[in-house]
Amino acid sequence: MQRSKKILLVSHCILNQNTVIENEARAEGAILSAIEWAIKEGFGFLQLPCPEFTFLGLNRPPMTYEQYNTPEYRKHCREILEPVLNQAKEYLKNGYEITGLLGIKSSPSCDPSRGIFMEELIALFAENEINIKTLWYLPNDSNPIFKSNLHYIKD
DSSP: OOOOOEEEEEOHHHHOGGGSOTTOOSSSSSOHHHHHHHHHHTOEEEEOOOHHHHHHOTTOOOOOHHHHOSHHHHHHHHHHHHHHHHHHHHHHHTTOEEEEEEEETTOTTTOTTSOHHHHHHHHHHHHTTOOOOOEEEEOSSSOOOSGGGOEEEEO
């Protein structure tokens, strides 16, 4: 079978809700509506690391954008993004397309339009001449079951 050669960068918790803070998980494991949508689109996944989990661990407190917006956290985000950047470069070198980015709305880290981790990812990729043209997000609510919950937010 022919590969689509379309790669979607995906927030860690969309594929693994076990890293989400207590009482915030939307699914037992992966968020099925997001997976089904991406598969129907023919995307391969490049799962991003969870910056909050790798910075503060599983039993971290809920925090805001402002609380995460520190030089130490931004440095941490960049460090854990290096392997992702290297993988993206390898895909691009071999004729693949980084189709876009799928995140979680209102997440202090992974909201594609206002999350610390996503800001650092987009900046790091831009510094390496990789433009992420399309951003999608899942609403940050308790019922992301339907495809309609995936929103196109930027081109």
